Amino acid sequence: MNFQELNLIQPILQALSKENYTEPTPIQERSIPSVLAGRDLLGCAQTGTGKTAAFSLPMIQLLSGSMERAKKNRPIRGLILSPTRELALQISDNIQAYSQFTQVSCLAIVGGVSQSGQERALAQGTDILIATPGRLMDLLNQKVISLQAVEMLVLDEADRMLDMGFINDVKKIIAKLPAKRQTLFFSATMPPEIAHLADSLLTDPVKVEVTPVSSTVERIHQSLYLVDKENKQSLLNELLADQSIVSALVFTRTKHGADRVARGLNKQRITAQAIHGDKSQNARQNALSNFKSGATRVLVATDIAARGIDVEELSHVINFNLPNIPETYVHRIGRTGRAGHDGTAISFCEKDELPYLKDIEKLIKKKIPVVQDHPYPMKGAAPAAAEQGSSKPAAAAESKSDQGGAGGSSKSRRRKNKPQAAEAGSEASAAGQSKPQNKPQSGEVRQLENKPSRSNGPKPQEKKEQARPQGQAPAKPSQPRGDRPREGQNQRQAGKSARMQQQSKKPTSADRYAKPQLRQEVHQESGAVISILPSPWSSFSSKSKK
Known part of the structure; x- marks a missing residue:
């Protein structure tokens, strides 16, 4: 028609x-x-x-x-x-x-x-x-x-x-x-x-x-290359050096990326043109006509600019960047393998694009075969290994918590166990034991052992107990370090209470006016006896004069 x-x-x-x-x-x-x-x-x-x-x-x-x-x-x-x-x-x-x-x-x-x-x-x-x-x-x-x-x-x-x-x-x-x-x-x-x-x-x-989605995907040979971002251009140059790839449509995520990829291919004498929204209509039509006629071997395009491109005998579609929308992947690769022809879809995947790959494979309901043998492998693991690796830190944290405290350091574990160790030490010394009989099992939290004293003489606590006169109540057992008051705390509190008592004993001005002490003097000229009330500011005046 x-x-x-x-x-x-x-x-x-x-x-x-x-x-x-x-x-x-x-x-x-x-x-x-x-x-x-x-x-x-x-x-x-x-x-x-x-x-x-x-x-x-x-x-x-x-x-x-x-x-x-x-x-x-x-x-x-x-x-x-x-x-x-x-x-x-x-x-x-x-x-x-x-x-x-x-x-x-x-x-x-x-x-x-x-x-x-x-x-x-x-x-x-x-x-x-x-x-x-x-x-x-x-x-x-x-x-x-x-x-x-x-x-x-x-x-x-x-x-x-x-x-x-x-x-x-x-x-x-x-x-x-x-x-x-x-x-x-x-x-x-x-x-x-x-x-x-x-x-x-x-x-x-x-x-x-x-063209239903399922029939399009089933008819196309798909492959996946795991490659680091900085090596994508080199890998593309390597693949397109194969002259058996007659025509290829390369998809990039951005307009600048399309221009950059096209320049990189032309430097390797691989004829390529970029097509995107910033190009004029004449430039887009010129690039498309050159691609259809075979004058240009590679057309580099963004998703939007590629709409309307209809080439029945397109042999290869290459995803330089994986799309973040799974349906876009199906739209891209659907441009090859038309009219009963066989098609090939090649995708590059960097580490940041692994989540996109997972969504794409979920949509098409199949795993894309990974090409293991190529000159620019990704530094790291395959997608399956990457997914397993994401769960490893959690497993490691669980094993560390089983062995001694959520992956914390041995110092923090010792600090947490010091009160228990002090109590265990006091009990062991009272019972006359030097070491615990049973060793802790592997995987349990190790308690600090009660090490014997280096000196053979009695401990300071034992000396005090020996010097205590008969009939006197025994001293309270020593508290763990975390429950004891800090050094000098009792002295500071005692000094504070003493100062408060001294301040409370000082006379106030009300007391001085309530019970004034009169002194009497004899006037020299008249010989009269005069009673004098002392001024409340007399002490202050005398101090200021001094």
């Missing part, structure tokens, strides 16, 4: 021919006629299946047939929600390419850029709006945008929006749309919450499912 058989209008066919689209993919072949007929659609398809064209081509055709060309400030009639900025921009680029010979306009609204420029573009009007949920919610809350004229809604990669926490924003956005509309719902996986959302949005939908 070709695109002419899908009843697409001539301007769209002309654009497809210019973009070198020759035959529709299975999801395009099964989706486009139903969407043109006005039906709701539920598409379960992975990335790389051509689903962007599956919903955008019929949207362009339906909106171009009812548009008012001369009218400015066009209302938004088509809304496409995308989970990420990169994917939204990629969809916008594709729609611009597909609609270049029509009057349909599109605009991408994403976060991370100035909002003022987006507001000016919205004021000019657009037919199709591609947006991320977060930025669209901001504009709706500020009443900068209206969605009352939306005729078609597309939810692309709904499962990714759920994983990224956007599903509540999506529900709020949908609540502001007209109830009468056409809805296209796409998701690579169908968890319960996504299935429930699809049921609430779609009316008698056409269900299209392409």
Whole structure:
């Protein structure tokens, strides 16, 4: 089947021919006629299946047939929600390419850029709006945008929006749309919450499912290389030195990583080009066409930029970085082994990516074979050994606690056991024993032994007992060191009590005024006897004069 058989209008066919689209993919072949007929659609398809064209081509055709060309400030009639900025921009680029010979306009609204420029573009009007949920919610809350004229809604990669926490924003956005509309719902996986959302949005939908996950994984030969991060580039160079690898798609986690890997390959005279969101549309198209024609042997890409790459005879997919989302791994390796061809997926795994590997193997329900013999092995253990190693410290701690105190030092154990040792020593000396009869078993906490005194004479305690007169009560047994008062504590308390007693005996000013002592003197001139009351400040005055 070709695109002419899908009843697409001539301007769209002309654009497809210019973009070198020759035959529709299975999801395009099964989706486009139903969407043109006005039906709701539920598409379960992975990335790389051509689903962007599956919903955008019929949207362009339906909106171009009812548009008012001369009218400015066009209302938004088509809304496409995308989970990420990169994917939204990629969809916008594709729609611009597909609609270049029509009057349909599109605009991408994403976060991370100035909002003022987006507001000016919205004021000019657009037919199709591609947006991320977060930025669209901001504009709706500020009443900068209206969605009352939306005729078609597309939810692309709904499962990714759920994983990224956007599903509540999506529900709020949908609540502001007209109830009468056409809805296209796409998701690579169908968890319960996504299935429930699809049921609430779609009316008698056409269900299209392409390439189940299980069949994709079973058809691909997978292998895993455990390698340190600093040796990944060298290992990649070593593998691609094998000329039997005709074409390889290498996935990296970041844009800078893609550029760095491509430069490293070109230094080894391995033709490679990088493709990511920071590249212009012309640069991406040039790299993709070179890769398809064989002029470029290796294409290094991020996950978002690789969407839309459809190469049937791709021999190898290499995961330079393991993805942190298990489904992304399945999407990546699903790009090889298409159309009945055999495919090979090679993955590099560093220590920090071992948890990702565990999640991936849980999803695909099989262990990825590990290549043991390669020139850059990881410094450490295999994944299974690494998991066992994580439990070793706990086991070691338990064994140490059994042997003497949760792995603590021997000094701390001796400090903890000193009170028990002192009591045991006093009991042993009273019984006349020099050493304990039974030795402690292995694994038990060792108690300090009561060592015999080096001198043969009596101990100080024994001397005191000998000097004690008859009839006197025996002295109390010595307390353990931890229970005894500190040295000098009794002396300090005694001195304190003595000082308090002395202070209490000092006369106060009230006492001095209560019982004054009068002294009498004879006046020299008159001879009269005068009684003089002493001043309470006399002692202070005399001291100050001295």
